Amino acid sequence: MDTWSGAEETEEASPSSVCPICKGAGFVHPRLPSGKPDFGRVIACRCTQKELDKERQTRLQRYSGLDLELLRSMTFDNFDWRRVNLLPEQRQNLEQAFRLALDFAKSPDGWLVLQGVTGCGKTHLAAAIANYCLRAGKPVKFEVVPDFLDHLRFTFSPESRVSYDQLFEEVKNALLLILDDFGEQSTTPWAQEKLYQVINYRYNARLATVITTRLALDEIDDPISSRFIDPRISMVFPIIAPDYRSDRRSSQRAKMEYRRGGKGRRG
Ligand SMILES: [Zn+2]
Numbered sequence: 001m002d003t004w005s006g007a008e009e010t011e012e013a014s015p016s017s018v019c020p021i022c023k024g025a026g027f028v029h030p031r032l033p034s035g036k037p038d039f040g041r042v043i044a045c046r047c048t049q050k051e052l053d054k055e056r057q058t059r060l061q062r063y064s065g066l067d068l069e070l071l072r073s074m075t076f077d078n079f080d081w082r083r084v085n086l087l088p089e090q091r092q093n094l095e096q097a098f099r100l101a102l103d104f105a106k107s108p109d110g111w112l113v114l115q116g117v118t119g120c121g122k123t124h125l126a127a128a129i130a131n132y133c134l135r136a137g138k139p140v141k142f143e144v145v146p147d148f149l150d151h152l153r154f155t156f157s158p159e160s161r162v163s164y165d166q167l168f169e170e171v172k173n174a175l176l177l178i179l180d181d182f183g184e185q186s187t188t189p190w191a192q193e194k195l196y197q198v199i200n201y202r203y204n205a206r207l208a209t210v211i212t213t214r215l216a217l218d219e220i221d222d223p224i225s226s227r228f229i230d231p232r233i234s235m236v237f238p239i240i241a242p243d244y245r246s247d248r249r250s251s252q253r254a255k256m257e258y259r260r261g262g263k264g265r266r267g
Contacts, residue, residue, distance in 0.1 A: 021045050022045035022048070025045070026044070026047070027048060028043060029041060029043075030043050053137075057134075060139055061134060063141065064134055064139070064140050064141060064142055066134070066142050071130075071142065072131065074124045074127035074128055074131065075127075075128050076098070076132060079121065079125065081097070083241065084247050085247050086241060090240055090241045090242070093239060093241060094121060094239065096237075097114065097121065097122075097125060101114070101126075102128075104210065105129040105133060108129075108133065108176045109208055110206070110208065110235065111234035112209075112210045112234075112235055112237065113236040114126060115213055115214070115236060115237065115238045116238060116240070116241065117214055117243055118214055118243055119242070119246075120243065121244065123180055126178050126180055126212050127142065127178075139175050139176070140175070140176040140177075140178065141170065141176070141178065142178045142180065143177065143179055145180065145181050145183075145184060146184050146185045148171065149186065149191045149195070151167060152164065172197070173205075175208065176207075177198075178210045178211075178212075179198075179209065179210070179212070180212050182211050182215070183213045183214065184214075192221070196224060199227055200223070203230075206233060
């Protein structure tokens with residue numbers, strides 16, 4: 001290999017843009033106790049490590065599916081549980097949801113089901129968990145359920161760049177999976193079956209999962225809802241805060257936005 005011989009020519013002069021430690025080889029030979037380089041071994045140079053970290057971050061970002069700027073901007077730092085116009089019990093409930101989500105992000109384990117009306121903050125918290133993990137360098141997959149099923153269906157098209165198996169396995173086996181907007185998917189038998197397969201597999205494998213839904217548990221099909229409510233693995237947290245857009249009722253601009261964007265399903 002090219003880089004190998006490059007590392008051995010350590011005496012060669014190099015342009016200033018090249019790493020002074022490895023001279024651009026990307027790796028170095030560790031030193032033996034005698035102080036001489038151990039030419040039988042190689043370790044990554046500091047400069048490569050930085051590059052690898054950056055690459056890894058880019059890969060994690062791409063893998064996560066957090067491709068929308070809006071989702072990427074939703075963090076714990078900018079989650080407002082003190083929202084104006086909330087009743088004390090609603091504020092307390094929202095703070096509790098915030099703490100739960102933050103704890104989950106710190107050590108993802110089991111399932112967390114966040115339930116509540118559109119605009120209550122559940123998608124923000126779910127995205128905040130994803131962003132928190134990404135920043136910590138941990139892989140996470142964020143899927144909006146109806147979009148996931150659309151993508152899955154699209155893999156059958158000849159234009160698709162990923163195969164059905166690839167996408168399905170990636171989501172099924174993700175170390176941490178976030179399923180946003182559960183219940184908004186089409187109810188075709190095919191879609192139901194695919195979703196059930198993902199949920200059931202992750203249930204049996206005890207894989208960390210976050211689910212957001214505006215459905216009540218009795219509105220969810222039994223084989224799936226029975227997994228959501230299994231206390232050995234899952235915690236269901238109902239958020240009782242109303243749609244955040246109702247907080248700004250006094251503002252004329254907010255009213256306009258509400259009328260224009262009020263039908264959005266993201267909550
Ligand atoms: Zn270097």
